[in-house]
Amino acid sequence: MFRSCFLAIYVTYMLLKHIRLLYELQTLDPRISYANQMRAVYDKPKSFMRGCVGLTGSTVSIHQFGKTPAGPVLYVHPKLTLADLAILLGHLDKTPSFFAEPRAFRYPLIGQWLNKxxxxxxxxxxxxxxxxxxxxxxxxxxxxxxxxxxxxxEALAGRLGILVVPVETAGVGDMQKGALFKRLRPADIDLTIHQAYAISEKKQLRA
Structure with missing residues (x-):
């Protein structure tokens, strides 16, 4: 119960704290590459996501196979929950975009951050x-x-000529326990980042 309250207070505080930063990000130098613009935009949200996980008392162990590929990739997770997404956004090397529920865009500040x-x-x-x-x-x-x-x-990655990086999370569900009322609990979370692969190579292996 206390962890849930602290998390709600933390989220509200961080959103209010970064109002000025959000305004500054609206006027990023257009001469900067899109990738570098996204690194600037994601700097605080990545810290915010890690902070949210930290408030639950949980720890995240990262298991990565192979180097992080250069350029954009498609990260593919078996079944994403909001908590899984927070883990990925906070701990992946890159600054990936993602799907968000339409209602999330209706909230002040949250919607502005999602658009940015x-x-x-x-x-x-x-x-x-x-x-x-x-x-x-x-x-x-x-x-x-x-x-x-x-x-x-796979068809999408093939058209774009980019690599697919399978990712998995384990232990995320342990952060919430309780039959009737869900309570935040410390959990040992594993984030596994598998070897990136090209669709053409996978097709050759299948053949």
Whole structure:
């Protein structure tokens, strides 16, 4: 109960604290590359996500196989929850865009941050969603997908000529316990970042 209260206070405080920063990010130098602009935008949100996890008393162990690829990639998770997404946004090397629920864009400050982070409103049209992802990736930004998003991520990665990086999280569900009332609990969380692969190479292996 106390951890939930502290988390709510922390979220409110951080949103109010960074109002000025949000305004400054509206006027980034257009001469800076899109990738570098996103690094500037994501600097505080990444710290914010790590802080949220830290307030639960949880620890995150990262297991990475292979080097982080250069350029944009598609991160693919088996089944993303909001907590999984927070883990990924806070701990991945890159600054990937992601899907967010449409109602999240209605909240003051939260909606502005989501727009600045190039988050995409989740919709029921996979083709429309894929087109929006393509626009973002072609600018140089990575994207986080869930396997249950209904998007053929391998076909998408093949069209864009980028690598797929499978990611998994374990122990995230242990942060919330309780049958009737969910309470935040410390958990040992594992983030596994698998070896990146190209779609053409995977097709050759299948053949």
């Amino acid at each position: 982070m190039a988050a995409i409103k989740k919709s029921g049209d996979p083709n429309e969603a894929a087109e929006k992802i393509e626009d973002i990736v072609r600018k140089g930004q990575s994207f986080i997908l869930s396997e249950d998003d209904g998007i053929d991520y």
